Structures are given as structure tokens and as C-alpha cells.
Amino acid sequence: MPSYVQIENAGMVFSTRKGKFTALTGINLNVEQGEFIALIGHSGCGKSTLLNLVAGLLDASDGVLLLANKEIKGPGPERSVVFQNHSLLPWLTTFDNVHLAVEKVFGGRESKAQLKARTRAALDLVGLAHAAARLPGEISGGMKQRVGIARALAMEPKVLLMDEPFGALDALTRAHLQDELMKIVAATKSTVIMVTHDVDEAVLLSDRIVMMTNGPAATIGEILSVDLPRPRDRLALAHDPHYHGLRSRVLEFLYSRQMRPQEAA
Secondary structure, three states: OOOOEEEEEEEEEEEEOOEEEEEEEEEEEEEOOOOEEEEEOOOOOOHHHHHHHHHOOOOOOEEEEEEOOEEOOOOOOOEEEEOOOOOOOOOOOHHHHHHHHHHHHHEOOEOHHHHHHHHHHHHHHOOOHHHOOOOHHHOOHHHHHHHHHHHHHHOOOOEEEEEOOOOOOOHHHHHHHHHHHHHHHHHHOOEEEEEOOOHHHHHHHOOEEEEEOOOOOEOEEEEEEOOOOOOOOHHHHOOOHHHHHHHHHHHHHHHHHOOOHHHHO
């Protein structure tokens, strides 16, 4: 049986004023349904480019990308993206920001009452039912990011794509949302591909960590299976030797094997 997401020999070449720039080359990755994948690597290694290829926001220059054995050609409601910037419309309430996405996907197929029920369920899932009537300017950064997650989940995507969703948050808020995301993924059985720069985040959340080589012409250097049992408790893992061993393997890849000479100086 084929994997849920298949990336076969994918490459991405951009045209620039200085000529062709090869961002990615020879990307091969299979993602199983319900799996949580973290993409990690130095800045400029093409993590977000790879995510955008799966999202259909970019068309691969080479190779093919498949979802459920169908070629990915452009964006679609079966793939939702959560960006680092929450991208909420400031004049709409929390409820209306989520409802807009629900209406886009399910409008015409469901009644107004059903659309509202979907919206409320998504807000309940991220613990924001109490803030449904608030505008983005009236809630915290962490709450805005939860609205972004609720909006993505409300579309019932087959694949949830996350591009450093917690990167701009303070450490405590980030930790809280990581814990919330683990609960949400466990409840929804979502397939997740997430870009991160945070080694601890990658080990805590993922089933496998895909480590990218440096660009240009970046590719997958190593894939690490994170065989920690679920559910995961960050406080218990802080004293877990196996957790620290996995963390060390990622750090070794990033800072010993794959760092450019000028960066190591």
C-alpha cells in the first residue's frame, strides 16, 4: 500500500535576476497517515519551500508529489497551512475568522447552523470558545495562533502543514501551545508536517525528524525516528536519557556534520 504523502525525487529551481537558483534537489519522503513529521535544518535549507510544495503553493521543478495517490497540483482544502504569522483578518472576530474558512470549504453543502456548529467545535478544540466574540487586537499572540490552528482544523484537512507556528512566541506560551497541539493531534488523528528550528520542539512533537542539508541544492540528509511513547510529558522527558540521546543526534547533525565552514568559525 502506498504511503499517504509521497514525495518522489522532487526538486525546486527558482529564476532570479542572477540566474537559476536550485533550492531543493532529490527530495524523497514518504509520510504515513496520522504521522507527525518535523522538518529541521539551518536557515535557507529549503524547509518552507518543501512545505509549500506539499501545500501546492509552489509547483515542483522536478519530480512528483502525491497525496492519497493523487498528484498535488495547486492548493486544496485537503491541506491546511498554519503560518508563523497567524494571518487573521483584524476586522473579524475570532469566530468569524474561523467561520470564513468553514464557509469557503463547506458552504453550499451544509446549512448555516451546521457551519456555525463546525466553527464552534473548532474553537472548543483549541480552548477559545470564551473568546469567540473578540477581535484579533483584543487577544494575545498565543491566542491568535490558536485561532489560526482552529481555522486550519475546521476545514477538516487530510494534512495539516505548519510553518514554524510557534516561532514568534515567548518560551512559556510556546510550551503551552506545543502541549495543546499534542492533545489536538491525538484527538483528531491528523497527519502533520511541521517546519521548525527548535530541536526540543521537534523531538517532543514528532514521530520522525527530517533533517535537511544546507542549501543551495538542499536535500534530506538524515531521517531520525522518534520512538518515544505517547502521550508525552515534557517534564518527564526532561529526565529521560533516551530523549536526550535523540536530541543530541539532531544537534550533532545540525552543528557538527552540516554546518558550513564559515558558520563554524
